[in-house]
Amino acid sequence: MLNSHKTGLFAAAFLAAAALSPASPAGERKGRPWTFEDILLVPEVNELALSAGGRFAIYSAEIADTGAKRTRAQIRIVDIRARTQRSIAHADIAKSLKRIPNSGDWSGLLDIGEGLQLYRIAADGKISPIVENRDVVLVGKADLSVAMGGGAPPHEIGVLAYDWSPDGKSLWYSQLKAKSGPPPIRFDDAASSLRSRRRSSIEAEVEFFLRAPDGSIDKIITRPTSDRMAMHAGGKVVWRGDDIFFRIETPDGTPGSVFETRAWSRKQKRMRVVSNERDARTLTMLRGPYGGSLSATGTGALLDFVENGPGEERHRYGRFAFTISDRNYAASRDGRKAIVGTRSLETSRYGLALVQRTGVREIYGAASLSKCSFDDRLSHAICVEEGVSMPPRLVRVDLARGGIEPIVTISPRHNEIAPLQVRARTWINRDGYKATGYIIYPRDFRAGTRYPAIVITHGFDADERFAKAENQWNYPAQLFAERGYVVLLINDPLPYQSANLRAAYSAWSRGSGPPNPETVRRLIWIEGVHSLVDAIGELAAEGLIDPARVGIAGYSRGAQMVNVAITQTQIFSAASSGDGGFLEPSGYAGWPASYDPVYGGSPMSEHFEQYRRFAPSLNARKVCTPVLQQVAAASPSQAELFDALRAAKVPTQLTYYPGTSPASDETHIFHIPSNRMLAMRENMAWFDYWLRGKRDTDAPFPERFAVWDRMAENGRPRCGIAESVR
Numbered sequence: 001m002l003n004s005h006k007t008g009l010f011a012a013a014f015l016a017a018a019a020l021s022p023a024s025p026a027g028e029r030k031g032r033p034w035t036f037e038d039i040l041l042v043p044e045v046n047e048l049a050l051s052a053g054g055r056f057a058i059y060s061a062e063i064a065d066t067g068a069k070r071t072r073a074q075i076r077i078v079d080i081r082a083r084t085q086r087s088i089a090h091a092d093i094a095k096s097l098k099r100i101p102n103s104g105d106w107s108g109l110l111d112i113g114e115g116l117q118l119y120r121i122a123a124d125g126k127i128s129p130i131v132e133n134r135d136v137v138l139v140g141k142a143d144l145s146v147a148m149g150g151g152a153p154p155h156e157i158g159v160l161a162y163d164w165s166p167d168g169k170s171l172w173y174s175q176l177k178a179k180s181g182p183p184p185i186r187f188d189d190a191a192s193s194l195r196s197r198r199r200s201s202i203e204a205e206v207e208f209f210l211r212a213p214d215g216s217i218d219k220i221i222t223r224p225t226s227d228r229m230a231m232h233a234g235g236k237v238v239w240r241g242d243d244i245f246f247r248i249e250t251p252d253g254t255p256g257s258v259f260e261t262r263a264w265s266r267k268q269k270r271m272r273v274v275s276n277e278r279d280a281r282t283l284t285m286l287r288g289p290y291g292g293s294l295s296a297t298g299t300g301a302l303l304d305f306v307e308n309g310p311g312e313e314r315h316r317y318g319r320f321a322f323t324i325s326d327r328n329y330a331a332s333r334d335g336r337k338a339i340v341g342t343r344s345l346e347t348s349r350y351g352l353a354l355v356q357r358t359g360v361r362e363i364y365g366a367a368s369l370s371k372c373s374f375d376d377r378l379s380h381a382i383c384v385e386e387g388v389s390m391p392p393r394l395v396r397v398d399l400a401r402g403g404i405e406p407i408v409t410i411s412p413r414h415n416e417i418a419p420l421q422v423r424a425r426t427w428i429n430r431d432g433y434k435a436t437g438y439i440i441y442p443r444d445f446r447a448g449t450r451y452p453a454i455v456i457t458h459g460f461d462a463d464e465r466f467a468k469a470e471n472q473w474n475y476p477a478q479l480f481a482e483r484g485y486v487v488l489l490i491n492d493p494l495p496y497q498s499a500n501l502r503a504a505y506s507a508w509s510r511g512s513g514p515p516n517p518e519t520v521r522r523l524i525w526i527e528g529v530h531s532l533v534d535a536i537g538e539l540a541a542e543g544l545i546d547p548a549r550v551g552i553a554g555y556s557r558g559a560q561m562v563n564v565a566i567t568q569t570q571i572f573s574a575a576s577s578g579d580g581g582f583l584e585p586s587g588y589a590g591w592p593a594s595y596d597p598v599y600g601g602s603p604m605s606e607h608f609e610q611y612r613r614f615a616p617s618l619n620a621r622k623v624c625t626p627v628l629q630q631v632a633a634a635s636p637s638q639a640e641l642f643d644a645l646r647a648a649k650v651p652t653q654l655t656y657y658p659g660t661s662p663a664s665d666e667t668h669i670f671h672i673p674s675n676r677m678l679a680m681r682e683n684m685a686w687f688d689y690w691l692r693g694k695r696d697t698d699a700p701f702p703e704r705f706a707v708w709d710r711m712a713e714n715g716r717p718r719c720g721i722a723e724s725v726r
């Protein structure tokens with residue numbers, strides 16, 4: 001049972017039911033303009049779950065909490081028939097929401113003051129513990145923690161993952177356990193792996209357990225935290241009779257790994273290896289109607305949708321213009337139907353594919369469908385529907401007929417905003433590669449007027465979603481449009497369109513070629529720059545943008561594109577590079593397997609000439625663009641580029657955003673609301689200064705204008721505009 005403090009907390013958080021109007025179509029809304037606060041407060045919905053009878057649904061919405069100085073989750077229960085919802089509690093973290101089979105309740109991993117633990121959530125809002133592990137382990141970018149991805153804020157984990165048997169009587173779960181004793185003495189590769197460490201860490205393991213219907217618990221297996229399947233997919237198992245199938249990662253001495261599928265027999269209490277694969281495309285084992293695994297393979301405008309196995313069997317469903325993922329995967333209890341999430345190759349819109357032995361049927365909404373929960377028969381679903389100009393809402397999807405009806409809005413605040421004009425666009429670059437994306441037009445757009453433009457790029461995240469940090473990070477795309485910029489959200493050329501592109505990305509992923517490093521660099525980075533430059537040229541020829549006032553922004557993978565673009569072309573007049581640094585020589589120490597296919601080996605070898613020709617810092621004298629670098633974790637590679645640009649007298653600034661304490665860092669996607677607000681305002685001020693000659697009155701660091709003035713006066717003159725990449 002919960003202690004009295006927790007009970008009082010939940011009672012205080014419980015809100016009366018309130019009817020909410022469904023979101024109106026984007027074109028029918030009228031209202032106010034965007035603000036910085038609107039971007040900051042866009043909710044991120046985690047997994048949602050239907051109740052057993054389908055009458056109710058539960059979901060969590062992660063929203064920036066400025067008072068708590070972090071993002072927090074609001075847990076909400078929806079009455080689907082009445083189209084109302086109520087908030088029942090707040091949590092620092094809420095994820096893995098699932099219905100408990102043969103029960104009217106749900107379960108979820110919640111951090112409500114005791115670290116991440118497993119709780120039961122009743123339809124009336126009562127929350128009670130299922131599994132509590134008091135020996136919590138700190139994870140995230142903090143001292144004495146376990147690393148867990150760049151986007152995870154520091155937090156404590158008691159229960160890591162879980163899943164229920166189909167009858168709801170058995171429970172599979174995992175937890176972290178810190179290793180006891182003094183830190184180990186390390187040798188060779190174990191010692192060299194510490195070369196890029198910035199914070200003290202601890203040793204831990206992942207332990208898996210099975211709780212039987214009688215309450216007895218078996219310890220199944222222990223895995224190292226380096227096993228990505230154990231750390232990130234420990235609850236993604238398949239229950240088949242007495243067997244439980246799960247996957248682990250087993251390094252085999254190469255830059256890649258083997259991903260083993262294992263089966264634990266509940267009856268015999270023994271484990272066996274079922275199969276292995278070199279490339280695990282999804283965390284979930286996507287089982288189809290024939291008992292095999294579903295995948296989309298091949299290249300071109302259409303991909304082969306197939307089901308492989310069991311054994312040597314292979315069933316082809318046909319060719320479709322989508323890739324598949326495990327975002328919205330489910331299988332019916334009788335195994336005759338499965339459903340997978342899809343992403344359109346043509347429009348970058350997310351949808352569903354219902355898979356039966358008789359064929360495949362695609363389901364798309366007015367915008368993207370994501371975070372779906374399905375009934376056991378796969379007859380209907382509850383999903384999040386959202387688009388670039390459509391705030392997220394919950395909808396009910398009739399899987400048999402494909403009909404979609406709105407249930408409740410997720411954020412009334414964002415329904416008050418008058419939608420900006422947005423157009424999907426596909427560009428074909430000079431080499432014939434397609435790049436998809438979106439154009440966001442200025443609020444008071446007038447045809448025949450040339451506007452300053454901002455290009456925002458981050459790999460393949462420019463898709464049909466609403467103000468997503470994975471795409472625009474701390475670049476306030478909607479505010480740029482409100483202030484008179486044309487905003488271009490542009491993807492890299494999708495690898496599926498070409499066997500050569502796929503080969504290059506595969507080499508980068510596995511850590512070795514073929515193709516050779518020069519080809520990898522050309523196909524992954526130079527072709528991406530070609531797409532950006534040619535898109536700008538196309539829109540300039542149409543009279544939409546002013547080619548003399550174009551900026552570029554991107555974080556992480558997007559920062560790579562920014563840093564390469566400013567050294568390979570002179571078309572950009574301002575740049576902002578976020579939390580990047582990959583491709584610099586000093587980065588080799590931290591990611592040798594990622595660098596080898598790009599450069600051929602270490603910069604301290606005969607491969608240095610490859611670095612000299614391509615690494616941004618070694619080509620800083622070619623840069624004609626003022627460059628802002630915003631970083632969450634200062635690294636040698638970021639400082640390397642900054643120092644090189646400053647030595648070349650390129651106007652440049654390096655801004656570090658700290659964590660909540662001296663013992664922690666900000667995360668790759670900022671989790672501290674005040675940092676994100678400052679970073680957005682800094683980007684706005686930076687581009688206004690260099691592209692429009694304006695001093696933003698809302699600039700977060702107004703004293704920096706004097707520094708920028710000196711850089712503008714003493715820096716090298718602008719090089720001019722080139723029409724193509726060198």
